[in-house]
Amino acid sequence: METAEIVRRFLAFFEQNEHTVVPSASLVADDPTLLFVPAGMVPFKPYFLGQRTPPYDRATSVQKCIRTVDIDEVGKTSRHATFFQMLGNFSFGDYFKEKAVPLAWKLLTTPVADGGFGVDPDRLWVTVYLDDDEAERIWREEVGVPADRIQRFGVEENYWSMGVPGPCGPCSEIFYDRGPAYGAEGGPVADENRYVEIWNLVFMQYERGEGGAKKDYPILGELPRKNIDTGMGLERLASLLQGVDNIYETDTLGRILQDTAARTGVAYGADERSDVMLRVVADHVRSATMLVSDGVRPGNEKGGYVLRRILRRSIRNLRLLSGTDASFLHDLTETAISAMSGIYPELRGNADRIHEVVDTEEKNFSDTLRSGTALFGRAAERTRGSGSAQISGADAFQLHDTYGFPIDLTLEMAGEQGLSVDEDAFRRLMQEQKDTAKRDAKAKKLGNADISTYAQLLEGSGATDFLGYTDAESESRVLGLIVDGAPVTAARAGDKVELVLDRTPFYAESGGQLADKGTVAADGRGTVDVDDVQKPIAGLFVHRGTVRSGEIAVDDRVHAVIDSDRRASVSRAHSATHLIHSALRNALGPSTGQAGSENRPGQLRFDFTANKALAPAELAEVEEEVNTVLAGDIQVRDFETSLDEALSMGALAMFGEKYGDRVRVVEMSDYSRELCGGTHVNATGQLGIVKLLGESSVGSGVRRVEAAVGLDAFRRLSKESLLVGRLSEQLKAPREELPQRIDTMVSRLRAAEKEIEKLRAAQVLQAAEGLAAGAREHGSALVVAHRAPDGTGADDLRRLALDVRGRLGEDRPVVVAIAGVSKDRPVVVTAVNKAGQAAGLRAGDLVGVAARALGGGGGGKPDVAQGGGNDATAVGAALRAVEQRVSEAP
Known part of the structure; x- marks a missing residue:
């Protein structure tokens, strides 16, 4: 049975048993305590924790999962995998053990011709928690599993919790017997290589307190609404139904x-x-x-x-x-x-x-x-x-x-x-x-308390009504206040506060658009300066700011007003982002996609996928195309429709973004059409002008353009024009000739620098003859230990050391150590001739001795090595250390 057919049968079976089929959530977890979704129940976690009311009593899903802790074990066993899929059925206070157990057994053992998986019931074993007599009875009396194929396990194997206070309960697992060729008889307790776990049924019936992740926590009592969470690994089930030894086959x-x-x-x-x-x-x-x-x-x-x-x-x-x-x-x-x-x-x-x-x-x-x-x-x-x-x-x-x-x-x-x-x-x-x-x-898990607080506000008062597409102010009611992470009934002057309103004109930061700023004022009581708005959970707008004066309390009637000038400036930047996106796709091809953005007052950055930098001419073409569209003063229209309809119209969606069934489309005639929840201008002419400021790399296969919009763009152009005018005056050249004049000056400057470098290098090397003549004996070797003039670079030190070594020949061991200070950092180079190497002297060893005296390190080959450090005052000590090491050599 192919994997796709297993999925189809699983979902169809539970849909026929009155479960809502829920599509897999993204692998990227919404939960801030998680990087990826590691288990099938994670998308339903807020329902199990009581943070949100589930929209259905029963659900079933095939959830994409990623686990990263065992990456190094992947491939070494038949079971470990980074990506896997979890089949699951869930009950939120609806049915419990008496329904979950028979459903699982029925799906597994029903013949293939009748829509089941056709597993031989005689090859199935069951485990239950130590004292879960209820589950054992259901398996034995209602399902008909023989008592000798039901085994009991302890808390490590058959008890579940999230690792934090909340729901917990016993588990019951179903195992498949692969046969005597795979191990000893006796059920899962005897050999879990032969008896492979395929399905885990979790019975959430208790509430646990603080304590360890797996055990050593108190049971506070029974849950008022008991839940079911089951998980069956799709890959593992497929390996059994397809008759192969492991998931890789x-x-x-x-x-x-x-x-x-x-x-x-x-x-x-x-x-x-x-x-x-x-x-x-x-x-x-x-x-x-x-x-x-x-x-x-x-x-x-x-x-x-x-x-x-x-x-x-x-x-x-x-x-x-x-x-x-x-x-x-x-x-x-x-x-x-x-x-x-x-x-x-x-x-x-x-x-x-x-x-x-x-x-x-x-x-x-x-x-x-x-x-x-x-x-x-x-x-x-x-x-x-x-x-x-x-x-x-x-x-x-x-x-x-x-x-x-x-x-x-x-x-x-x-x-x-x-x-x-x-x-x-x-x-x-x-x-x-x-x-x-x-x-x-x-x-990061400390954020759970905050999430719960927000969830309770959303649960108690419903989603915030956002009015910002049409209104810049509103009459609202304070639904909740949070200070220092805890709910309060009132906040006073000076308090940093978070407000939740029943309705708001404030845009919450999302889609790359920065949040609105403004004020929330309770008539005659107090005023809050709002400097940020976020949506910590979907549907809830949280206004963050400082109480400027007076007091504000829960249930206060308030007047909420955004900074309209700032909003207009941000909206211009956001609309410009859409135009730049379209122009880049026209220039680079339809595979170019948005990879991030930020829209702030008067300026924007737009990240896009590309494998190479844009040439200056390409960037100029993009800028010209965008400003041509502005001049056409195209109307900007937004509307809601279904996701499928929007995509069929050619609307661009953010790659990897999550969308609901209903989406908002922002279109500028046929030039640009995107899914977007941000605020925009009414017509492109309101942008005034868009000036691209540059293009750069921000990561593997991702480039970034930055731009100024409207008055910010005008001010930027004005400053650049003034600067060009000054350069033209100073260089006595017309503006159009400035690039050529500056190129000529730079070329001359570089040529002069090279000439100076040659002269300086020659001057350094002139010392070689004198240094060689001044070599001193240390043990059996001739040693030159010299401090070069400050400013001498490492390459010159190296050339000098090799020149001196060459002048001293190969008749006896030679060691040359040249040190200097360049840009306030000491550098040392050592060189040893072949006779010195034959005598056991190594340049790499000697440079290590010197570098340690300088407070650093170094290394290299036996004939030449280089090192450095941080202590420029220790150059003399470093050279003496080399001499001492050579003297001590046998």
């Missing part, structure tokens, strides 16, 4: 794995090491495809870091498998899209964007591998220079963390050069990083 992952094997020329099943790599690629390519489809882009933080890591692991494994640096990722991504589009048809519509992101990251990582190889070479050189055969954990961690260089690659390259890596130190640094991330995540 199912029809979806298996297609990607087999394509990987075919393209790299490696047979699956021939070697465990290559099998692991093939499984890693299959999992990671599918995971990356799903993440990119949900709007995640590679980066160095949060979700972007996870995506970048799994893409780079894929590329690295593909190179190891194939033995080449050929590019396979584009084709494998297409295979993943094809394999998963039967369940998620939106992948086809997002295919161009997915390929663009993945292809760009593959190219960038190829560049990283080249630069990382050079960095590794320097680390290896430093290691040998210090007399060690082990690359430090710090170097390995820097390669991994800063440059994205995989540790397995570092280990392999070190082995090829006869070196090892201090893996213990590397692991410690990695653990410190993980511990820091965990502490940050734990700190």
Whole structure:
């Protein structure tokens, strides 16, 4: 049975049993305590916590999930995966154990011809919590599971909570017996390799208090409304129904794995090491495809870091498998899209964007591998220079963390050069990083209290009525006040306060548009200066500001007024953003998409996807096109419609953004049509003028343009005109000739600087003969230890050291140490001839001695090395330290 058919049957079964089919939420979690959705119940968490009233009593879903904690284990076992899908059915105070248990059994065991999964009931085992006699009785008496196939487990296995105070309760799990070939008899308690868990039924019937995540917390009592939360791994069920040994051989992952094997020329099943790599690629390519489809882009933080890591692991494994640096990722991504589009048809519509992101990251990582190889070479050189055969954990961690260089690659390259890596130190640094991330995540959980406070306000008073599209002021009522994170009944002068109103003209920051500012005043009582407005949860506008005077209280009637001039200026910037978006698509092609924006008074920035910088001529064309549209004074129209209708009209949607069934469309004739909730001008002529200020890179495959709009653009142009006028006057040249005149001056200046550099270098090298003549004996070696004039650069120091060494010949050991101070930082270069190296003297060792005296470090080859430090007063001590080390040499 194909995976798509499993999904169809599961949802159809529960829909027939009066469950609302809920589409999968985005992989990017709405919950601020989570990076990605890690479980099927997460989108329903506010309902289980009582923060919001569910719109249905029963629900069913197939939820996309990502778990990152076991990335390093992916491919090594038959069960670990980064991306997986969770089948689930949920009851919010409707039915409980007596209904959930028979439903699960019926779906699993009903014959395929009758719409079920056709699992042999004699191969199913059940576990219940230690004292959950009720669940055991239902399984035994109502379902008919033999008592000897029902086993009891403790709190670690069969009791569930969210890890924080709230709902909790016992679990009941269904296991499938794979047969004696997979392990010992005796049920799940005997062998969980043979008996595989396929479905977990959670019975939320109690409320827990503070305590540990898994245990050691008090049970405060029974919940007034008991809930059901079940989860069945789609991939694991598919492996059983398709008769394969693990999830990597199912029809979806298996297609990607087999394509990987075919393209790299490696047979699956021939070697465990290559099998692991093939499984890693299959999992990671599918995971990356799903993440990119949900709007995640590679980066160095949060979700972007996870995506970048799994893409780079894929590329690295593909190179190891194939033995080449050929590019396979584009084709494998297409295979993943094809394999998963039967369940998620939106992948086809997002295919161009997915390929663009993945292809760009593959190219960038190829560049990283080249630069990382050079960095590794320097680390290896430093290691040998210090007399060690082990690359430090710090170097390995820097390669991994800063440059994205995989540790397995570092280990392999070190082995090829006869070196090892201090893996213990590397692991410690990695653990410190993980511990820091965990502490940050734990700190973020403190936001739960705030979310609950907002949720209670929304639950008690309903969504805020936003009037800002038509009104700049309103008569409103204060529904809630929050000071220092806690609800209050009143706030007084000087208090930093958050207000929730029943209706408001204030725009809450979203879609790149900054929030409105203004005032909220209770007649004769008090005034609040509002400087920010946010929507911490959907539908609730929270006005943040300071009580300027008097007092404001819950239930006060207030007059809310926005700063209209500021709003108009921000709206001009937002409308300009839409025009720039269209002009960029016209210039670069339809694959160019918005990747972020910020609209503030009179200015904007717009981030867009592109693999290369815009040429100045292209930027000028975009600017001219936008201003031509302004001159046409096109009417700006907004309206609401269904999402499907908007997309069929060609409206652009923000890639990865979440939209409801009803959407707002903002259109400027046929030139621009986008889904947008922001505020805009009535006609493009109101923008006045748009001036592009520049274009730059802000990340992998993402560029940014910045612009000034309206009066801000005029002021900018006025200042530039004044500056050009002054330059024209000073250089005695017409404005149109300024570029050529300045280019000529810059060329002359550079030529003069090069000439000065040559003269200075020659002057430094003139000292070589005298330095060689002044060499002194230290032990069996001739030593020159010299401080060069301040300002001498590292390259000149190196040339001087090599010149002096060459003049002293190879008849006996020679050591040259030249130090200087350039830009307030000391630099030292050491050089040793072949006779000195044969005598056991190494330039890398000696420069290390000098650099430590300077408060720094360094390294290099045995014949020449360079180092530096922070203490410019210690140059003399550094040179003496070199002399002392040579004197002590055997």
